[in-house]
Every structure is written in structure tokens, then in C-alpha cells.
Amino acid sequence: MGTGLALYHMLLSSTVKANVLSSLKLMGKGMLGVFIVMLLIYLVVVILNKTSGSKENKK
Amino acid sequence: MNEFAYLVSGAAGITWEMVFMWAIGGLLIWLAVKKDFEPSLLLPMGFGAILVNLPYAGVIGSGGIIEWLFKVGIDTSEAMPLLLFVGIGAMIDFGPLLSNPRMLLFGGAAQFGIFFTILMAAFLGFPMKDAMSAGIIGAADGPTAILVSQVLNSSYKGAIAVAAYSYMALVPIIQPAAIKLVTTKKERSIRMPYNPESVSKTTRVLFPIIVTLIAGLIAPKSVALVGFLMFGNLLRECGRLDALAKTAAGPLANLITIFLGITIAFQMRADVFVKWDTLLIMLLGFVAFVFDTIGGVCFAKILNLFLPAGKKINPMVGGAGISAFPMSARVIQKMGLKEDNQNHLLMHAVGANVAGQIGSVVAGGIILSLAGTILG
Numbered sequence: 001m002g003t004g005l006a007l008y009h010m011l012l013s014s015t016v017k018a019n020v021l022s023s024l025k026l027m028g029k030g031m032l033g034v035f036i037v038m039l040l041i042y043l044v045v046v047i048l049n050k051t052s053g054s055k056e057n058k059k
Numbered sequence: 060m061n062e063f064a065y066l067v068s069g070a071a072g073i074t075w076e077m078v079f080m081w082a083i084g085g086l087l088i089w090l091a092v093k094k095d096f097e098p099s100l101l102l103p104m105g106f107g108a109i110l111v112n113l114p115y116a117g118v119i120g121s122g123g124i125i126e127w128l129f130k131v132g133i134d135t136s137e138a139m140p141l142l143l144f145v146g147i148g149a150m151i152d153f154g155p156l157l158s159n160p161r162m163l164l165f166g167g168a169a170q171f172g173i174f175f176t177i178l179m180a181a182f183l184g185f186p187m188k189d190a191m192s193a194g195i196i197g198a199a200d201g202p203t204a205i206l207v208s209q210v211l212n213s214s215y216k217g218a219i220a221v222a223a224y225s226y227m228a229l230v231p232i233i234q235p236a237a238i239k240l241v242t243t244k245k246e247r248s249i250r251m252p253y254n255p256e257s258v259s260k261t262t263r264v265l266f267p268i269i270v271t272l273i274a275g276l277i278a279p280k281s282v283a284l285v286g287f288l289m290f291g292n293l294l295r296e297c298g299r300l301d302a303l304a305k306t307a308a309g310p311l312a313n314l315i316t317i318f319l320g321i322t323i324a325f326q327m328r329a330d331v332f333v334k335w336d337t338l339l340i341m342l343l344g345f346v347a348f349v350f351d352t353i354g355g356v357c358f359a360k361i362l363n364l365f366l367p368a369g370k371k372i373n374p375m376v377g378g379a380g381i382s383a384f385p386m387s388a389r390v391i392q393k394m395g396l397k398e399d400n401q402n403h404l405l406m407h408a409v410g411a412n413v414a415g416q417i418g419s420v421v422a423g424g425i426i427l428s429l430a431g432t433i434l435g
Contacts (some may be wrong), residue, residue, distance in 0.1 A: 013184075016184050019185075019186070020181045022181065022187060023180075023187075023190060026191070026426070026429055027175070030173070030174050030425050030426060030429065031167075031170070033066075033421075033425040034170050034421050034422050035164075035168075035283040036277060037273055037274055038167035038414070039164070040277075041417070042160050042161065044191050044273070045156075045160040045262065048262040049160070049256055049259070050260065051264075
């Protein structure tokens with residue numbers, strides 16, 4: 001484990017390490033953002049289906 | 060003799076890189092004509108790759124038509140991919156998604172490949188703007204990939220466009236292999252009865268407006284992508300503008316498609332395309348498609364842990380949450396029937412697939428929004 005970490009630090013330059021960290025943050029924030037948007041759309045569609053569907057059925 | 064030198068000046072200017080690009084152009088045309096792989100884009104791109112790689116080509120440089128098209132249609136405003144989105148929006152029927160809205164979640168999960176590929180690209184030493192552009196190949200959506208790589212000013216715009224469209228065409232080969240890698244035969248045989256709820260006209264009309272508002276408020280940079288896609292869909296669903304909707308879905312989309320491919324070829328000049336990194340970008344694009352599929356499938360498997368028996372989701376449907384429509388949905392239907400000839404997953408997969416079209420543009424917008432803080 002120690003050897004692996006040492007190899008990792010040796011192989012990656014500081015810029016690459018910073019970019020890898022940025023990408024991990026981007027992955028977390030990006031997937032969270034996508035899911036929040038999709039969940040909100042999901043909720044709105046469910047509400048729309050419930051409300052407008054029943055109104056138009058009555059008509 | 061020197062008076063006739065002009066006859067051979069073109070031939071004398073040929074380099075091996077140009078010949079290599081002719082071969083690439085020829086390959087794209089062959090894939091389009093012989094294999095029917097995304098012919099509407101690969102053929103113009105292939106021919107364009109030959110055009111821009113002729114020595115002293117009159118289509119590039121000052122006054123060159125392809126360079127002008129690129130500057131006006133893509134570089135200055137990203138007008139071409141965005142206008143194409145109006146046409147795509149007018150083509151999409153969100154009905155299967157609206158009647159089964161939980162499929163939206165798969166449109167989110169199957170964007171995982173984008174972010175995983177960004178991580179891989181960063182690990183391989185690509186600068187962040189190029190890593191993010193390589194990741195967006197996983198949007199499985201040509202216009203989004205072109206727009207994001209253009210806005211981020213990636214050095215690999217040509218390779219990214221080629222990869223996005225080529226892998227979209229290869230979905231019937233890539234997805235079954237990726238799905239089989241992470242599912243068992245039993246999981247692939249899960250049946251999903253299709254009991255769609257009826258979708259009111261009000262829902263159909265309000266949907267594009269609400270999606271634009273939500274996406275625009277959470278990821279403002281996605282407004283151009285989502286907004287143009289949803290504008291096209293509103294034309295389709297409003298019921299009052301049939302002529303405009305048909306024009307957007309037909310002649311407009313066709314006109315843009317004709318010139319988009321040949322314009323993108325501007326980025327396939329030998330001097331910017333022929334380098335080892337291009338090959339790496341193509342490989343990363345493959346990784347993006349594989350992990351998009353795996354992301355969607357694994358998300359379905361996680362959901363299944365909480366769902367009662369009889370309500371379980373066939374994990375393959377999660378894999379259809381990518382934007383490559385309708386290829387991905389068809390692949391899932393075919394795979395479902397292969398495991399159980401009475402298991403029809405098409406409508407579920409279509410729902411996830413159109414959700415993927417929303418998910419991919421939202422992911423593209425979020426990347427552009429976050430790029431501001433990451434790139435400074």
C-alpha cells in the first residue's frame with residue numbers, strides 16, 4: 001500500500017494531482033447537479049400528471 | 060519548364076499527414092456509406108476532412124468557405140449546434156417519459172461516464188479544459204460535445220466531434236458488451252410490464268417551459284442547450300405551429316446537418332489532428348460511452364435493492380439513459396428479447412433514452428458552469 005502511494009506521488013506531477021482532485025470535485029458536484037435537475041423535473045411532471053390529467057379527464 | 064510548375068505545385072505540397080487525413084476521411088465515408096453509421100454526419104465530415112487537407116486548399120485561409128462557416132457558425136456563436144437542437148427538440152416525443160417519469164433518474168445516472176472520463180483524462184495529464192471536453196463525448200450527443208469543446212476552447216475539437224458521432228454509431232456494439240459486463244442473465248430477464256399513464260396536453264406544453272426554467276436556474280450555462288432543445292419541442296407540442304415544427308424537424312435540421320459535418324472538418328486539418336493525443340481522446344471517448352452505460356445500469360441495480368419484487372427494474376433500461384436516440388432504446392429492446400422473447404422493454408427504454416437527451420444537455424451546461432470556477 002505504502003509502495004503504491006509512493007509510486008502514485010512519484011508518477012504524478014503536482015499539476016496532474018491538482019487536476020485529478022479538481023475532477024473528483026467536478027464529478028461530485030456535476031452528478032449532484034444533474035440529479036437535482038432531473039429530480040425537480042420528475043417532481044414537476046408527477047404534479048402536472050396528477051393535476052392536469054384529472055382536470056382534462058373531467059372535461 | 061518552370062512555366063508549368065503550377066501544374067505540380069499542389070502535388071508537391073502533399074505531406075504524409077495529409078495523406079493520413081485523406082485515409083481518415085475515406086474511412087468515415089466508408090463507415091457512412093457501407094456500414095450506415097451516422098451517415099448524415101460522418102459523410103460530410105469525411106468529405107470535409109479530405110477537402111481541408113488538400114495542399115493550399117482554397118476552402119481554408121482568408122476567404123475560404125469552410126473557415127468562414129466555422130468562424131460564423133461555430134466559433135463566434137455556436138449557432139450551428141444550437142439551431143440543430145431546435146430541430147432535434149421538434150423531433151422528440153417526450154410522451155413515453157412523461158407517462159413514466161421515474162425514467163428521468165436514468166437520464167441523470169447515465170451521465171456518469173462524462174465525469175469518470177474527465178477524471179481519467181486528468182489522470183493522463185490532459186489540461187482541465189481538454190479533460191472536460193473529452194469527458195463530454197460521453198454526452199453521446201454531437202451538438203453538445205461540439206458546443207462544450209468549442210466554449211472551453213479545447214485543442215481537440217475535431218477529434219471530439221469525430222469520437223462523439225462515431226461512438227454514437229457504435230452504440231449497438233459498445234452497449235451490449237458493457238451491459239453484459241455488469242449484469243447477470245437473471246437481471247437481464249427481469250420483466251417490466253408497461254402501464255403508461257395518459258399524458259395531458261397541458262403537461263406536454265408546460266414540460267418544455269418548466270425544464271428550461273429548472274435547468275436555467277440551476278445551471279444557467281445550460282440555457283442555450285436546454286432552451287433551444289425545448290423551444291423545438293414546444294413548437295411540436297403547442298398544436299398551433301405544425302408547419303414550423305415540421306420545418307424545424309425537417310428542412311432546418313437537414314440544412315444544418317449538411318453544413319455542420321463539413322464545417323466541423325475544419326478542425327480535422329492534419330496540423331491539429333495528427334498527434335498521439337488524438338488517439339488518446341478517441342480512447343477516452345470509448346471509456347465515456349462504456350461508463351455511461353455502466354453508470355445507468357448500476358443505478359438501476361441500486362434502486363432494485365429498495366424496490367419490492369414485481370416492481371423491480373430491468374437494469375438494462377438504466378443503460379438506455381444516454382442521449383443516443385433511438386439507437387440505445389433499440390439495443391435494450393433487442394437484448395431484452397434475446398434473454399426472454401416475451402420481455403418487451405422498448406417503451407421503458409425509450410423513456411430513459413429521451414431522459415438521457417435532457418440529462419446530457421444539463422450535464423453539458425453544468426460542466427460549462429463549473430468550468431468558470433475550475434479554469435478561473
